[in-house]
Amino acid sequence: MKVVAAYxxxxxxxxxxxxxxxxxxxxxxxxxxxxxxxxxxLLSEVKGKDITELIASGREKLASVPSGGGVAVAAAAPxxxxxxxxxxxxxxxxxxxxxxxxxxxxxxxSLFD
Numbered sequence: 292m293k294v295v296a297a298y299x300x301x302x303x304x305x306x307x308x309x310x311x312x313x314x315x316x317x318x319x320x321x322x323x324x325x326x327x328x329x330x331x332x333l334l335s336e337v338k339g340k341d342i343t344e345l346i347a348s349g350r351e352k353l354a355s356v357p358s359g360g361g362v363a364v365a366a367a368a369p370x371x372x373x374x375x376x377x378x379x380x381x382x383x384x385x386x387x388x389x390x391x392x393x394x395x396x397x398x399x400x401s402l403f404d
Contacts, residue, residue, distance in 0.1 A: 293318060294329045302342050310334075 297317040301309035311334060315325040337345065 293323050294326070294333050297323075298333060298337070299342070 294314060297314045298309055300317055301313050306313060311327070311330045314330050314334075318325045
């Protein structure tokens with residue numbers, strides 16, 4: 292991931308075709324270790340391609356990935372979701388009580404007064 296970030300930083304810096312040395316310099320400037328195999332793999336994959344087109348195609352692929360796993364569970368077990376709601380409310384009440392207790396611990400003075 293750090294190699295991809297270095298590549299994108301180089302492209303943002305108006306270097307449309309960064310070399311391995313460019314990426315190593317960027318990674319070295321922040322103390323990150325440069326792995327030659329990963330740099331060469333990335334450069335071979337993006338060679339001759341426009342970065343904006345690569346990002347656009349990646350967004351399209353991510354848009355097709357389902358990310359609503361909780362919806363199927365809630366639809367399958369509506370009774371279980373209703374039963375879980377009161378338990379969640381009780382937990383919230385307990386948390387509020389604990390917060391009040393913590394504010395009483397200061398005994399009327401502060402360390403920074």
